[in-house]
Amino acid sequence: MTAFPFDALTRRAFLGRVSSGLGAVALASLLRPNSAMAAASRARGVIHPLPLPQKAKRVIWLTMAGGPSQFETFDPKPKLAAMHGQPMPESMTKGQQLAQLQGQKLVCHAPQFAFQRFGKNGTELCSLFPHIGSVVDDICLIRSMTTDAINHDPAHMFMNTGSQIAGRPSMGAWVNYGLGSEAENLPGFVVMVSTGPGRSPQPISTRQWSSGFLPSRFQGVQLQGKGDAVHYLSNPGRVTRAQQETDVRAINALNRHHDAFVQDPEVATRIAQYELAFQLQASVPELTDLRSEDPKTLALYGCTPGDGSFAANCLLARRLAERGVRFIQLYHRDWDHHSQLREEMPLKAKETDQASAALIKDLKQRGLLDDTLVVWTGEFGRTPMSQDNKGTAGRDHHNKAMSMWLAGGGIRPGIVHGATDELGYAATENICNVHDLHATMLHLLGVRHDAFSVKFQGLDAKLTGVEGAEVIKGILV
Numbered sequence: 395m396t397a398f399p400f401d402a403l404t405r406r407a408f409l410g411r412v413s414s415g416l417g418a419v420a421l422a423s424l425l426r427p428n429s430a431m432a433a434a435s436r437a438r439g440v441i442h443p444l445p446l447p448q449k450a451k452r453v454i455w456l457t458m459a460g461g462p463s464q465f466e467t468f469d470p471k472p473k474l475a476a477m478h479g480q481p482m483p484e485s486m487t488k489g490q491q492l493a494q495l496q497g498q499k500l501v502c503h504a505p506q507f508a509f510q511r512f513g514k515n516g517t518e519l520c521s522l523f524p525h526i527g528s529v530v531d532d533i534c535l536i537r538s539m540t541t542d543a544i545n546h547d548p549a550h551m552f553m554n555t556g557s558q559i560a561g562r563p564s565m566g567a568w569v570n571y572g573l574g575s576e577a578e579n580l581p582g583f584v585v586m587v588s589t590g591p592g593r594s595p596q597p598i599s600t601r602q603w604s605s606g607f608l609p610s611r612f613q614g615v616q617l618q619g620k621g622d623a624v625h626y627l628s629n630p631g632r633v634t635r636a637q638q639e640t641d642v643r644a645i646n647a648l649n650r651h652h653d654a655f656v657q658d659p660e661v662a663t664r665i666a667q668y669e670l671a672f673q674l675q676a677s678v679p680e681l682t683d684l685r686s687e688d689p690k691t692l693a694l695y696g697c698t699p700g701d702g703s704f705a706a707n708c709l710l711a712r713r714l715a716e717r718g719v720r721f722i723q724l725y726h727r728d729w730d731h732h733s734q735l736r737e738e739m740p741l742k743a744k745e746t747d748q749a750s751a752a753l754i755k756d757l758k759q760r761g762l763l764d765d766t767l768v769v770w771t772g773e774f775g776r777t778p779m780s781q782d783n784k785g786t787a788g789r790d791h792h793n794k795a796m797s798m799w800l801a802g803g804g805i806r807p808g809i810v811h812g813a814t815d816e817l818g819y820a821a822t823e824n825i826c827n828v829h830d831l832h833a834t835m836l837h838l839l840g841v842r843h844d845a846f847s848v849k850f851q852g853l854d855a856k857l858t859g860v861e862g863a864e865v866i867k868g869i870l871v
Contacts, residue, residue: 539812577718
C-alpha cells in the first residue's frame with residue numbers, strides 16, 4: 395500500500411478524502427466534458443431545480459460604456475428645449491450630488507436632435523436611432539432607471555456586480571455559476587469589447603467580468619474582435635494538435651496528483667480551464683468565421699467579417715446564443731460626452747443603432763428571442779444641464795435618471811415604463827434601480843434573487859445586495 399502523507403493535508407482535504415469520493419466524481423466530470431455526467435453538470439449549475447418558471451434561458455447584455463445621454467436617445471423633453479440657456483431651477487439641484495458640475499453655474503441644455511414617433515403606440519425616440527425605432531414594438535423602454543454611482547469605474551462595478559466595491563462577482567459569473575452552461579466547447583460567459591474610430595475612451599477593466607469570490611472558472615472569457623479571438627490560443631509553430639493534447643493531459647495529470655493532496659478548488663478550476671482551452675482551439679475559429687453567414691444577414695447587421703465592430707460582435711452574440719452560451723456581454727466604448735455631444739452622438743448612433751436592431755430581428759426570426767433576454771444600457775445617464783467645455787457643450791454624469799431598454803425572454807414588448815420630471819433631472823414614476831434590474835433578470839432566468847446567495851466573509855452575499863431589491867413586475871409579460 396502506498397504511504398499517504400497526512401501531514402500534507404488540510405483539514406478540508408482530509409475530510410474530503412474520507413468521504414464518499416464525490417470530489418473525484420466531480421473532477422472526472424470536468425475531465426470528460428463530453429460525457430453525459432459533465433453535460434448534466436454544466437446544464438444544471440448549483441440551482442436545481444429552478445424555483446421559478448424560466449422565461450429566459452440566456453442573456454445578451456449590450457453595454458454602452460461611458461453613459462449615453464437619455465436626452466439624445468430615448469427621453470424627449472420639450473420643456474427642457476424651451477428653457478435652453480436658462481438657469482436650472484435651484485429647487486431641483488440644491489444639495490444634490492453632481493460629478494464635474496459641482497459648484498458651477500447650472501444652465502439648461504436642450505436635446506440636441508429631434509425626436510420622432512415609432513411603432514404602433516407612437517413611442518418617441520431620438521431621430522438618430524431609426525433602426526431601434528423599427529423594433530420599438532418588440533422592446534420595453536425604461537425611462538426611470540437610477541443607479542448609486544456617479545463616476546465611470548464604480549458605476550460599471552455597480553451595474554456589473556451590484557456593488558461599487560471591487561472584488562465582487564459580476565452578474566455574468568453569478569448566472570454562469572447558478573445555471574451552468576449549455577455550450578459544449580465554449581465558456582458559459584463571454585465578453586466582447588468594441589470601439590469606434592476617433593476618440594480615445596476610458597479602458598474597460600477585466601475586473602468588470604470577474605468571478606470575484608466565486609470559483610474562477612465562472613469568470614467571463616473575452617473574445618477579441620481582430621486577430622486571434624482568444625489570446626495565446628493558437629499553437630506555436632510546428633506544434634500539432636496531437637502534441638498539444640499530450641501536453642494538456644500531462645499537465646492535468648500533475649494537477650490531479652496535486653489536487654489529491656490539497657483539494658483546492660482553484661486546482662480543479664485550472665484543470666477545467668486547460669481542457670476548455672484545448673476545446674476552444676477547435677470551436678472558436680468556426681464560431682468567429684462570419685464568412686459562413688448569409689450575405690443578407692451580414693447586410694442586416696451592417697458588418698464586415700473580422701472588422702471587430704460592434705455590429706460584428708452583435709452577430710457573434712447571436713452565434714454564441716445559438717451554441718448555448720449562457721451570458722454574453724458586449725461593451726461599446728466612447729459614450730462619455732462631456733463635450734462635443736452634438737458632433738459625436740451621431741457617430742455613436744451610427745455605430746450601434748442598426749446592429750442593435752438587427753440582433754432583435756435576427757433572434758426573432760430564428761425563434762430565439764422568446765427565451766433570450768436582451769438588455770441595452772449604459773452605466774448611468776447624463777445631466778439636463780450643459781457642461782460647456784470651451785464652447786463645445788456636452789453633459790455631465792448623472793445617476794438620478796437614465797434610459798435603457800430590454801427585449802425578449804418574458805419582457806412585455808411595445809411599452810414605456812416609468813418617467814422623469816419635465817426637465818429630465820430625476821425619475822418620478824415607477825422609479826427603479828440597478829438592484830431591481832438584476833432581480834428582474836434573475837427572476838426571468840427562473841431564480842429567486844433573494845434566495846440566491848453565497849457565504850462570503852460571514853455574510854450571505856447576493857448579486858442584488860441587501861437593500862431590498864424588487865422585481866420590476868410592470869415590464870413582465
